[in-house]
Amino acid sequence: MALVSMKKLLKQADEQNKAVGAFSVGNMEMVMGAVRAAEELNTPIILQIAEVRLKNSPLELMGPMMIAAAKNSAVDIAVHLDHGLTLPTVDKALELGFTSVMFDGSLLDFEENVKTVQKVVEKASKYKAAVEAELGVVGGNEGEGKAHKILCTDPVKAKEFCARTGVNALAVAIGNAHGNYPVLPELRFDVLEEIDKTVDTPLVLHGGTGITDEMFRHAISLGVRKINIATASFDHLARYAKNYCDSVEKANYFDLSAQQVNGVYENVKRHIKVFNNKD
């Protein structure tokens, strides 16, 4: 299997009435844990990293590692830039060989978002890479900073946006938010249903951490084909690392590294099973 285009994985997910998991990574252990889970379940995944995370995990180090992991994997893997915020970062990801990039223009006005995403689509087409964009505002914040107020995606605007930009995936805002939810979110499945009826483009659900399995299945039944998970993997890694350090008198790097891999592996495996939507 191989490094593949996100388009292929979204098409397969649509044919199989499931969603492909897009798992955020920040170090080698996270990459290894996610790939191990995907291989064990024989399921393609997307490995992704968001622009705000590049302070901790530089693109020029993470990118080649993510791509190498995909190329050496027993399953198909797409490598994706999550929440690209600037065109130079999009360029850099494409040059490194990412098979997909997101440009997040959700805080721009509609016309500005359309124009910038059109530019990204043109850039990506030279690399045969896929493009994801966002319309409406997903709550919380990917990374530190002020939490954004949720603004649900307008289905009519979404149709126009997809037609004018030609994006391969559209991130929707339906009450979802990045980070841990303080209370169980009330997702607007009525809005999602309208978007699904109006738009042919595969839909993406951000803010997967804390959403229940039942909600995931409902979202998949309404056209969600990519689901993003970040915080839950970061939290699992930190918890497994802490538990290990607390359990021994003298921690060693090698066991600590293995525990980080295990933490991410467990979280990714759990989510892939739900997204495969088999039972």
Ligand code: 13P
């Ligand atoms: P969570 O951190 O809530 O899982 O969100 C992930 C995400 O949407 C990344 O873009």
